[in-house]
Amino acid sequence: MTKNESKTQTEKMTYNYHTHTYRCRHANGKIEEYIKRAIACGVTHMGFSDHAPYICTNGVESVFRVPVSEVGGYFSEISALKEKYKEQIDIKIGFEMEFYPRHFEKMLNDVIEYGAEYLILGPHYIEEEQPSGVHVIQKTDSVKRLEKYSNCIVDGIKSGVFTYIAHPDMINFTGDVEVFQREIRKICSAARECNIPLEINFLGIRDNRNYPNEAFWEIAGEERSPVTFGFDSHETVDAYDEISLVRAMEIVEKYNLNYIGKPNLIMLEK
Ligand SMILES: [Zn+2]
Numbered sequence: 001m002t003k004n005e006s007k008t009q010t011e012k013m014t015y016n017y018h019t020h021t022y023r024c025r026h027a028n029g030k031i032e033e034y035i036k037r038a039i040a041c042g043v044t045h046m047g048f049s050d051h052a053p054y055i056c057t058n059g060v061e062s063v064f065r066v067p068v069s070e071v072g073g074y075f076s077e078i079s080a081l082k083e084k085y086k087e088q089i090d091i092k093i094g095f096e097m098e099f100y101p102r103h104f105e106k107m108l109n110d111v112i113e114y115g116a117e118y119l120i121l122g123p124h125y126i127e128e129e130q131p132s133g134v135h136v137i138q139k140t141d142s143v144k145r146l147e148k149y150s151n152c153i154v155d156g157i158k159s160g161v162f163t164y165i166a167h168p169d170m171i172n173f174t175g176d177v178e179v180f181q182r183e184i185r186k187i188c189s190a191a192r193e194c195n196i197p198l199e200i201n202f203l204g205i206r207d208n209r210n211y212p213n214e215a216f217w218e219i220a221g222e223e224r225s226p227v228t229f230g231f232d233s234h235e236t237v238d239a240y241d242e243i244s245l246v247r248a249m250e251i252v253e254k255y256n257l258n259y260i261g262k263p264n265l266i267m268l269e270k
Pocket residue numbers: 020024026051234
């Protein structure tokens with residue numbers, strides 16, 4: 001048996017910093033049930049990272065994130081459970097947030113003010129979703145969009161406030177392969193230089209989405225970028241996802257990825 005084979009068989013997840021709640025309006029179940037499921041499956045370090053509240057420049061509030069009016073409830077509800085289960089599991093409360101260059105200073109100030117302990121960068125939109133933003137999961141062959149996407153992630157990595165980059169391979173680029181590789185290499189080399197992990201996202205595996213994108217992970221392997229895993233739980237059962245774990249480990253082995261396991265948390269300070 002090779003070293004890699006034994007690793008596949010024994011690998012367990014004892015951490016997960018990518019968990020959503022019903023407050024984003026597209027996740028389900030009681031928060032306590034997510035925690036119980038995680039504990040039952042051996043998770044010792046868990047983070048809630050629901051979509052950070054966001055009001056667009058035109059005044060329209062984002063509809064798939066925690067509403068500003070519920071931020072207090074988000075923190076108080078999870079804080080009470082964090083205390084209740086503290087002997088069994090270490091829980092952190094943060095957000096998954098975009099990196100919008102022109103708005104980032106305010107975005108960061110806001111989430112720190114709300115009480116976020118940590119952040120993960122989730123690049124879903126390149127520009128604000130209102131009034132005319134397009135989700136990065138929509139197919140595109142625009143080099144300009146790809147360049148904006150990679151630049152945003154690189155700047156997000158360099159900001160030093162994100163614990164890791166969620167689904168860095170979400171963009172659904174259908175254009176020139178060499179252009180894709182060039183832009184992805186920027187992300188992967190910045191991740192290595194700044195030691196910020198890139199996440200293999202288990203929701204993408206569960207839902208059979210366009211990510212994990214192997215063309216991305218091939219470059220991450222060449223660049224020796226640090227790699228971590230995230231369940232991206234939107235249902236209580238996904239507070240542990242052992243089925244997708246098998247697939248994620250296959251990708252790690254196929255591309256000889258620098259899988260670091262649990263990421264080092266970058267804690268925010270008020
Ligand atoms: Zn979500």
